[in-house]
Amino acid sequence: MNGKLIGNAIVGQSGGPTAAINATLAGVIKGALSNGAIKTVYGMRNGIEGMLAERLVDLGDIFLDESKLDMLIHTPAAALGSCRKKLPDPKSEKAEDMAFFEKVFEIFKKYDIRYFFYIGGNDSMDTVAKLSVYAAKKDYDIRIMGVPKTIDNDLVATDHTPGFGSAAKFVSTVMTEIVRDCAVYTTKAVTIVEVMGRDAGWLTASAGVGKALGIDAPDLVYLPERDFSMEEFFASLRTAFEKHPNIVVAVSEGIRFADGRYVGEGTQSGSTDVFGHKYLAGTAKALELAVKAEFGCKVRSVELNLPQRCGAHIASKTDLDESVAIGAEAVRVAADEGVSGEMVLFERISSTPYVYEIKHKKVSEIANAVRCVPDEYINAEGNHITDACCEYILPLIEGEAYPEYERGLPKYIVL
């Protein structure tokens, strides 16, 4: 597999937007444009769905001007557009399923695509795994690589995922500001801040890192890795009120009671996405009503919502630098080392000083598994994170990667 495979490359983005997915795209483009084995670098609009419709762009053409790549690095969301398409089983016997894969490989052949890079989260790695299985059955030489991306930080095998650091920096920065905001009045009040993360509490955990620096952080932090108990929550609030009148709480959207019901269930829409995930909304709102009924004090709920995943104006420099690097490395190992069917990943060598290496691993061992926050990162009471968790997260939010501004507004690229 170490022979030079000469041909064209295609790159796509999939799943939810992040502040770093375009930095990874820029890394792939840089890597591909400077690799002798790769001729044309195509971008697929809206992921695999757009590729099927042959909605391709010539990225070498667009990024002749290097300064545009720099603007791409700082632009949030998926510049090529995204999709949420679940691929059929490549071992399926159904005619329509086979027709799908036939169509994909027809397009590969038509455009002489020999390198396929897919930037995304768990569901996107599923796509990479399935295309790899089908490619193995076909007599068509192609190298298929997954490049991780998700604010949820829940992919297995990698120390962390590109996009997490920037989302964590937004959440932790805004939390230091909300804590200051809530401290101005002397009246008893509870502010409940809801953070994204359905099954893994990584992003909610980042709300609490200030405590390691002696900065006022939320009093309480609740992750979906622990069963949520309303009684214990009320007890923790009572203890917190003994210290000061303004309590700030960070909760993950995905916290559940011991019986499995989501805390926000009463206020959720009940619909599910194509992967069967339930849409959640209103976990903080549900807690707001419960705390108001119990304590009778002022209670507010704040959903950090979309800004936490697209807040490129406060992106982590570490995250953007790493995102560019991992995109370029995916190209290098595919083109120079013949790697295929794998995902590039980060291996942490040490936290202090922060040192990491980029490795790669079979995507079949990665897709469809969720990496949760481990026990040693959550305190015994299940209502805050530990110092070890802070030491894990802090290097990932280090450094500020500011976009350029014009007349007061950030300059973002539109492809």
Place this chain on the structure above:
Amino acid sequence: MNGKLIGNAIVGQSGGPTAAINATLAGVIKGALSNGAIKTVYGMRNGIEGMLAERLVDLGDIFLDESKLDMLIHTPAAALGSCRKKLPDPKSEKAEDMAFFEKVFEIFKKYDIRYFFYIGGNDSMDTVAKLSVYAAKKDYDIRIMGVPKTIDNDLVATDHTPGFGSAAKFVSTVMTEIVRDCAVYTTKAVTIVEVMGRDAGWLTASAGVGKALGIDAPDLVYLPERDFSMEEFFASLRTAFEKHPNIVVAVSEGIRFADGRYVGEGTQSGSTDVFGHKYLAGTAKALELAVKAEFGCKVRSVELNLPQRCGAHIASKTDLDESVAIGAEAVRVAADEGVSGEMVLFERISSTPYVYEIKHKKVSEIANAVRCVPDEYINAEGNHITDACCEYILPLIEGEAYPEYERGLPKYIVL
């Protein structure tokens, strides 16, 4: 009134927090520490309420180290704490009302307070006006000054208010990011973003300024200055869908139907604050449900909530510079020109280039009036802002005033 009045000064903050109210405090401190007429500079904790409890701090002591003042400038929310206290009528005949004012002036006398600076919004100017009326009845020489502050930008007499520019920069920056985020999918979807502003739509208007720079901005912008019609909103959405599948809408929390009912009324808590203002919540949520029922497509609502008023990490440099300047000028006119019972304010000389002057005016002509967005800043359809509005807002969000960071988190001062 031009004689030198020698004595101590006291400064307080009141009303809702902003990202610039501490910059104004820093300006007052700088001005007072360098003015020969002023000896000790006291800060009152939690506004007039804290002063009554003699919860005072010696600010000259705290800010001996100049670098601390710089950190104060970049710190969001009210470092001295705030309050929402409505003062009684100074012309009242009631014994308890008179006792209140007697107590205030006893404290003035006890600490030899000859300068009183109160940084706040509309309700705080009411405090300044009432203290000034009472001071005029008393044989006690004191100069009382109001320094404006509010993200709502709704004070009359001034071109704009300190704090508005930074909140507007947060809102407009995050909107450019939300628009990018929403553009990634090809499926029909509406995203409704709710911005603070009960009676005046200034902050919601700032969500739309990107259009003047050719940046993708929200498709529709609704201010409380216009009656809201659900039928016209649906019609505007239909027109917008003809251009692209992803519609982004910015709405003020305070939009009302022609009959006066708040759009978010169904979801509001019904309670009021001490000034009789209704608490609103869920305007975007109410619209989300209505649009979902009408169009059957994916609809999301996003409340920008607290982060828009405390987002010091993306403060406007123009706003922070002006906020320091107006605080220092309040001290100068009080001490050097004998001005009292007035509010310092901005007068705009031109927008291109942006030039302003700081003036002052009787606070009795300012308090308890609301300055709304004028007709010429809202388009004929009532669903977006005009170019003239953009030209008004853009200079106020110009420049980035970043705080210092340590290990990835902003360094904010706690007094």
